[in-house]
Amino acid sequence: MNAEIIAVGSELLLGQIVNTNARFLSRQLADLGVNVFYHTVVGDNSDRLKSAIKIAQERAELIIFTGGLGPTKDDLTKDTIAAQLGKKLVLDEEAMRSIELYFEKTNRVMTDNNRKQALVIEESIILKNENGMAPGMFLTTADHKYMLLPGPPSEMEPMFMKYGQAAIAGIYGSQARIESRVLRFFGIGEAALEAQIEDLIDQQSNPTIAPLAGDGEVTLRLTARDDAAGTAQSLIDKVEAAIMDRVGEYFYGYDETSLILELSKLLKSKNLTISAAESLTGGLFQQELTSVSGASGLFKGGIVCYSNEAKIGLVNVSPATIEKFGAVSRECAEELAVNIAAVSNSDIGISFTGVAGPDSLEGHPAGTVFIGVYVKGLPVHGEKLSLSGSRTAIRNRSVKFGCQLLIHRLTETRK
Amino acid sequence: MNAEIIAVGSELLLGQIVNTNARFLSRQLADLGVNVFYHTVVGDNSDRLKSAIKIAQERAELIIFTGGLGPTKDDLTKDTIAAQLGKKLVLDEEAMRSIELYFEKTNRVMTDNNRKQALVIEESIILKNENGMAPGMFLTTADHKYMLLPGPPSEMEPMFMKYGQAAIAGIYGSQARIESRVLRFFGIGEAALEAQIEDLIDQQSNPTIAPLAGDGEVTLRLTARDDAAGTAQSLIDKVEAAIMDRVGEYFYGYDETSLILELSKLLKSKNLTISAAESLTGGLFQQELTSVSGASGLFKGGIVCYSNEAKIGLVNVSPATIEKFGAVSRECAEELAVNIAAVSNSDIGISFTGVAGPDSLEGHPAGTVFIGVYVKGLPVHGEKLSLSGSRTAIRNRSVKFGCQLLIHRLTETRK
Numbered sequence: 001m002n003a004e005i006i007a008v009g010s011e012l013l014l015g016q017i018v019n020t021n022a023r024f025l026s027r028q029l030a031d032l033g034v035n036v037f038y039h040t041v042v043g044d045n046s047d048r049l050k051s052a053i054k055i056a057q058e059r060a061e062l063i064i065f066t067g068g069l070g071p072t073k074d075d076l077t078k079d080t081i082a083a084q085l086g087k088k089l090v091l092d093e094e095a096m097r098s099i100e101l102y103f104e105k106t107n108r109v110m111t112d113n114n115r116k117q118a119l120v121i122e123e124s125i126i127l128k129n130e131n132g133m134a135p136g137m138f139l140t141t142a143d144h145k146y147m148l149l150p151g152p153p154s155e156m157e158p159m160f161m162k163y164g165q166a167a168i169a170g171i172y173g174s175q176a177r178i179e180s181r182v183l184r185f186f187g188i189g190e191a192a193l194e195a196q197i198e199d200l201i202d203q204q205s206n207p208t209i210a211p212l213a214g215d216g217e218v219t220l221r222l223t224a225r226d227d228a229a230g231t232a233q234s235l236i237d238k239v240e241a242a243i244m245d246r247v248g249e250y251f252y253g254y255d256e257t258s259l260i261l262e263l264s265k266l267l268k269s270k271n272l273t274i275s276a277a278e279s280l281t282g283g284l285f286q287q288e289l290t291s292v293s294g295a296s297g298l299f300k301g302g303i304v305c306y307s308n309e310a311k312i313g314l315v316n317v318s319p320a321t322i323e324k325f326g327a328v329s330r331e332c333a334e335e336l337a338v339n340i341a342a343v344s345n346s347d348i349g350i351s352f353t354g355v356a357g358p359d360s361l362e363g364h365p366a367g368t369v370f371i372g373v374y375v376k377g378l379p380v381h382g383e384k385l386s387l388s389g390s391r392t393a394i395r396n397r398s399v400k401f402g403c404q405l406l407i408h409r410l411t412e413t414r415k
Numbered sequence: 416m417n418a419e420i421i422a423v424g425s426e427l428l429l430g431q432i433v434n435t436n437a438r439f440l441s442r443q444l445a446d447l448g449v450n451v452f453y454h455t456v457v458g459d460n461s462d463r464l465k466s467a468i469k470i471a472q473e474r475a476e477l478i479i480f481t482g483g484l485g486p487t488k489d490d491l492t493k494d495t496i497a498a499q500l501g502k503k504l505v506l507d508e509e510a511m512r513s514i515e516l517y518f519e520k521t522n523r524v525m526t527d528n529n530r531k532q533a534l535v536i537e538e539s540i541i542l543k544n545e546n547g548m549a550p551g552m553f554l555t556t557a558d559h560k561y562m563l564l565p566g567p568p569s570e571m572e573p574m575f576m577k578y579g580q581a582a583i584a585g586i587y588g589s590q591a592r593i594e595s596r597v598l599r600f601f602g603i604g605e606a607a608l609e610a611q612i613e614d615l616i617d618q619q620s621n622p623t624i625a626p627l628a629g630d631g632e633v634t635l636r637l638t639a640r641d642d643a644a645g646t647a648q649s650l651i652d653k654v655e656a657a658i659m660d661r662v663g664e665y666f667y668g669y670d671e672t673s674l675i676l677e678l679s680k681l682l683k684s685k686n687l688t689i690s691a692a693e694s695l696t697g698g699l700f701q702q703e704l705t706s707v708s709g710a711s712g713l714f715k716g717g718i719v720c721y722s723n724e725a726k727i728g729l730v731n732v733s734p735a736t737i738e739k740f741g742a743v744s745r746e747c748a749e750e751l752a753v754n755i756a757a758v759s760n761s762d763i764g765i766s767f768t769g770v771a772g773p774d775s776l777e778g779h780p781a782g783t784v785f786i787g788v789y790v791k792g793l794p795v796h797g798e799k800l801s802l803s804g805s806r807t808a809i810r811n812r813s814v815k816f817g818c819q820l821l822i823h824r825l826t827e828t829r830k
Contacts, residue, residue: 012437012438012441012454013441013451013452013453013454014441014442014445014451015437015438015439015440015441015442015443015445015451016627017438018433018434018435018437018438019433019434019437019438019454020433022427022430022433022434022456023427023430023432023434024430025430026427026428026429026430027429027430028430036428036429037457037458037460037463038428038455038456038457038463038467039427039428039434039454039455039456040453040455040456041437041453041454041455042452042453043452045452048452048453051474052453055470059466212431276719278698281702282698282702282704282706282710283693283697283698283699283700283701283702283705283717283719284698284702285698286697286698286719286721287696287697287698287699287702289697290697290698290719290721290771291697291807291810293771293772293773293806295697295721296721296722299721299722300721300722300724300725301718301719301720301721301722301725301726301729302698302718302719302725303716303717303718303719303729304691304698304701304705304716304717304719305716306701306705306710306711306714306715306716307711307714307715307716309715309716309760310715310716310717310759311716313759313760314716314718314729314758314759343729344728344729345724345728356705356708357708358708391706391708392706395706
């Protein structure tokens with residue numbers, strides 16, 4: 001099957017927003033084995049939308065629309081498609097009830113134009129909107145399949161994942177489901193990871209294995225379709241086990257998570273507190289740790305010791321250590337980690353010292369980083385990294401490596 | 416004039432990257448008064464690209480292509496357009512020289528396929544690539560104008576700004592230029608700012624005034640076209656002065672900058688050092704301050720005092736202050752600011768304490784924030800903010816408000 005994605009919205013043509021919906025849907029369709037040949041963006045204009053539909057009908061079997069399902073006059077996707085296909089719009093009672101409920105819940109008065117959102121193209125499967133008002137639609141004609149999705153990603157993405165992909169796979173409403181699971185890895189490059197599981201990727205069709213790299217991490221999305229016995233999850237389990245056998249040491253979490261979140265969960269479960277002494281990362285570790293609500297249970301505070309004066313004055317590093325080994329050294333990192341735990345009265349101390357670049361420092365090139373990890377009751381551990389990339393990339397990766405190091409350290413102690 | 420933007424690249428159809436080029440060009444074209452009616456994305460496939468070109472010829476006068484100008488077999492934009500228009504590809508000597516130079520500079524051996532990048536469509540204006548190898552092109556036929564731009568935004572954007580927009584405006588190669596200047600504002604909403612300068616926006620056509628909001632900031636882009644006397648800059652100056660009269664108190668900088676950068680510049684120029692005590696912002700201020708190389712001259716270090724224990728133990732806040740006024744108070748913020756300057760031996764202390772949310776704290780709702788600013792020799796100043804939005808938004812805005820507060824404070828002392 002081949003597909004075209006048509007985004008409807010003048011705000012896209014004015015450059016006010018970027019078409020992230022097309023990227024999201026393209027990725028998902030690739031997982032489903034659907035080829036996307038074109039993306040089109042067209043404004044809130046009935047004639048131009050009509051013409052875009054005609055062109056898409058010539059070159060695609062599946063046409064997915066995003067946007068233009070709302071209550072205002074500008075929202076003309078439904079009307080235009082219905083007119084083009086000679087179909088009527090009919091009121092969907094369930095959608096109407098859920099719109100009324102939405103207004104009740106938010107204590108607002110429903111204006112009349114909101115009824116428009118409950119109108120759907122006759123004969124279509126209704127895709128429930130669990131994060132907004134306008135329902136989606138899926139319609140099959142002799143030559144084409146049409147899917148209409150809302151524009152806001154917060155509504156579109158969950159609707160597509162829960163109902164849309166099942167409709168495309170032809171299993172909507174059956175017990176069969178499409179399941180997907182994302183495995184997240186850090187500390188290994190995309191090419192190296194793919195090389196280790198190349199045969200698995202090539203052999204697999206259910207589930208499919210789709211790698212994706214970004215921000216120094218690699219993810220693998222496993223997507224399986226139920227067979228008659230409803231075994232999607234167990235098919236994924238089996239492939240996951242095979243992948244873990246090869247590259248499990250780099251794995252850190254499932255689906256939407258991050259290294260800092262996984263570390264936070266682990267600290268909470270073990271009832272441990274942490275503090276940090278940050279030089280090259282300038283507060284990035286602590287900023288990420290506290291970006292999630294509820295950090296106060298595991299983090300009391302820490303120090304950004306950017307200068308040697310601050311390392312000595314605020315974290316009590318011995319001047320002799322800096323004189324003998326330099327601030328960019330394993331010795332300094334270890335002393336910072338031990339001292340910050342003491343100064344802040346925490347169970348764990350972590351430290352980051354090194355060269356963010358672009359200039360070198362103390363004779364070390366940019367990317368030389370030492371991380372100190374101290375867990376009360378265990379010997380302190382210092383790790384040297386040689387990172388590449390921009391100043392921002394080096395700082396970000398340092399924090400990620402620090403999280404991973406600490407997760408490994410804490411998981412070992414559990415054994 | 417109306418336009419279509421065609422992005423060529425299978426990586427877009429696979430969802431590996433998002434089409435930010437279309438957004439960039441759409442914004443710029445809006446400034447030039449060109450209507451964009453369609454965006455199209457097509458893969459690295461000659462037949463489908465041909466068909467996309469034919470469709471665009473039917474519906475647009477100006478067709479802008481991004482991507483597919485590189486050295487590999489997949490890069491077929493030039494060949495396909497040339498074939499479609501019955502034009503030849505010819506070697507551009509200047510482009511060839513600059514490609515050779517590029518390899519010399521980077522000490523790499525040039526492979527033969529790189530010559531392909533110096534081939535251009537005959538009769539076109541060559542748009543120089545000052546950030547990569549593949550040149551751009553602008554070609555005028557009886558019915559259309561075609562522009563070919565490279566795919567990487569780091570090459571495409573400067574090429575368009577320096578040469579592309581002049582070509583579209585028909586003033587390429589003349590002395591006349593299109594100039595633009597971005598004015599950046601913080602502390603005023605987009606609607607409020609627009610309301611104050613609505614008449615200016617409506618009256619103006621040269622320069623145009625284009626507002627854009629994001630990340631709690633508002634920017635105005637002023638774009639002017641030279642008249643015969645080459646007065647684009649002075650036309651912009653005049654409108655800028657009129658805008659500043661109305662909303663100058665919220666202005667903080669020109670073009671690509673940020674509040675933290677402007678603050679850093681100011682501190683450097685005054686040879687002042689700064690330190691921070693951060694509670695709700697968790698290190699964000701210090702992380703931003705040190706994200707730019709060269710921060711060590713103005714920042715020695717600081718403290719993340721997330722808990723009351725850390726405020727008392729690390730920043731020497733009096734327990735009586737917290738008991739009497741709470742940690743979320745002007746008094747606590749002021750004491751933190753004064754003490755952090757002393758503890759770190761810096762000229763300036765800034766502090767952030769408040770409620771990032773989602774839960775309330777000490778009876779204050781999420782978004783209640785106190786910022787303390789202490790500049791040696793001046794009385795300490797505490798400011799209360801009532802912010803709204805997510806945890807992340809509240810933290811980000813707190814840091815921006817802190818920067819602005821300090822810039823105002825330091826600029827006053829200059830008077």
